[in-house]
Amino acid sequence: MSEHPGPDPLFVRKIAHRALSTVLPAVTADTYANLLAALPNAAIALFDNNLRLVLFRGRALAEVGLQPDMLEGRLLGEVLPARAMSILERLCQRALKGKSKWLMLGCWSRIYEIHLTPLSARSTPFGMAVWLDVTQRELTRQVLEQQRNALDETQAHARKLAGRLLTVQDTERRRIARDLHDDIGQRLIGLASELAHLKRGRPPAAPDWAALVGGLADQARQLCRDLRTITHELHPAVLEYFALPAAVASLCESFSEQTALQIELTVDEAAAAIAPKGAACLYRVLQEGLRNIVRHAGVANAQVRLQRDPDYVTLTISDNGCGFKPGARKRNRGLGIVSMQERIKLLGGRFRLQSSAATGTEIVASVPGLKRES
Numbered sequence: 021m022s023e024h025p026g027p028d029p030l031f032v033r034k035i036a037h038r039a040l041s042t043v044l045p046a047v048t049a050d051t052y053a054n055l056l057a058a059l060p061n062a063a064i065a066l067f068d069n070n071l072r073l074v075l076f077r078g079r080a081l082a083e084v085g086l087q088p089d090m091l092e093g094r095l096l097g098e099v100l101p102a103r104a105m106s107i108l109e110r111l112c113q114r115a116l117k118g119k120s121k122w123l124m125l126g127c128w129s130r131i132y133e134i135h136l137t138p139l140s141a142r143s144t145p146f147g148m149a150v151w152l153d154v155t156q157r158e159l160t161r162q163v164l165e166q167q168r169n170a171l172d173e174t175q176a177h178a179r180k181l182a183g184r185l186l187t188v189q190d191t192e193r194r195r196i197a198r199d200l201h202d203d204i205g206q207r208l209i210g211l212a213s214e215l216a217h218l219k220r221g222r223p224p225a226a227p228d229w230a231a232l233v234g235g236l237a238d239q240a241r242q243l244c245r246d247l248r249t250i251t252h253e254l255h256p257a258v259l260e261y262f263a264l265p266a267a268v269a270s271l272c273e274s275f276s277e278q279t280a281l282q283i284e285l286t287v288d289e290a291a292a293a294i295a296p297k298g299a300a301c302l303y304r305v306l307q308e309g310l311r312n313i314v315r316h317a318g319v320a321n322a323q324v325r326l327q328r329d330p331d332y333v334t335l336t337i338s339d340n341g342c343g344f345k346p347g348a349r350k351r352n353r354g355l356g357i358v359s360m361q362e363r364i365k366l367l368g369g370r371f372r373l374q375s376s377a378a379t380g381t382e383i384v385a386s387v388p389g390l391k392r393e394s
């Protein structure tokens with residue numbers, strides 16, 4: 021199927037020309053004046069050599085209480101504030117000399133777009149100013165621009181975070197691989213070779229058979245514990261078997277054992293009514309919160325509280341340590357606090373962190389709990 025060729029441009033021009041030549045002569049000065057008076061934010065001003073307004077039509081200045089009849093006959097300098105006049109005067113003079121120009125003018129807390137054009141009637145030069153009140157348009161544009169900038173900033177921040185997260189993930193994987201290979205792997209090899217010796221018979225130099233076997237059993241048990249710590253870090257399996265209150269208690273206990281941090285724990289059993297995702301999220305927040313206390317707070321005590329209110333399950337982790345300036349965190353390349361916040365945000369929860377040298381640090385993280393059956 022061939023495409024429709026469209027109207028002949030010559031034909032269109034002829035029609036338009038005929039329409040204009042019929043209509044234009046009928047448009048009188050009054051029609052223009054009525055048209056301008058009807059436009060809410062526009063006006064036309066004619067000014068003479070002295071910058072006197074010889075004509076002003078339209079309601080561009082109505083917002084600031086200046087009606088056309090208050091303006092006609094007055095000098096521009098009498099109407100406009102000195103600062104606005106100093107900007108406009110030079111361009112009006114240039115319009116009188118034949119140069120068109122437009123500008124944006126801030127005046128009386130509003131924003132105007134003014135187009136200046138030369139006009140001459142019976143060889144007397146005049147200037148014409150098309151005056152538009154664009155305050156609303158400009159304010160909307162500014163708001164949109166601010167929102168776009170904020171969005172760009174958020175996206176750049178998210179990209180940066182994603183990049184850092186990948187690096188941290190790689191580092192973490194390398195650390196776990198090293199732990200498994202260099203530590204657990206080597207110890208298993210050692211244990212296996214000692215067991216192989218035993219299989220060949222009792223070593224002649226062995227002082228005490230029971231102590232020897234007992235020592236190997238201790239090694240195997242320690243290996244199990246260390247392996248559990250590593251897998252625990254990777255995936256909190258405890259949450260698959262226990263509810264959140266028990267998992268929190270178990271984590272605090274093993275943390276205390278490993279780091280000597282004394283944790284004062286208060287747990288509300290009703291906090292068990294939480295979806296698995298919420299429980300995993302608060303568990304991760306607790307891991308990071310405790311890790312931060314050990315690494316940064318410089319204290320040997322911490323408080324952990326798990327509560328339940330009608331809508332939320334709330335975890336509070338606090339210490340009386342050295343504190344820090346949360347606002348200055350941007351300079352820090354740590355990811356712990358950001359990921360706590362992100363985790364909570366993803367679940368529609370609330371996160372609050374307060375810290376100062378005087379009070380230490382407190383993190384309050386809440387996620388929606390499961391609705392109770394009434």
Ligand SMILES: Nc1ncnc2c1ncn2[C@@H]1O[C@H](COP(=O)(O)OP(=O)(O)OP(=O)(O)O)[C@@H](O)[C@H]1O
Nearest residue numbers: 312313316317341343344352354355356357358381
């Ligand atoms: N309980 C705390 N007491 C004192 N300072 C803290 C505490 N928690 C966090 N900070 C400060 O806030 C910074 C940011 O913590 P964040 O957990 O985000 O990163 P990080 O611990 O340095 O690194 P990582 O990415 O390994 O968690 C820390 O470097 C530390 O200066």
Ligand SMILES: [Mg+2]
Nearest residue numbers: 312354356357
């Ligand atoms: Mg941290």
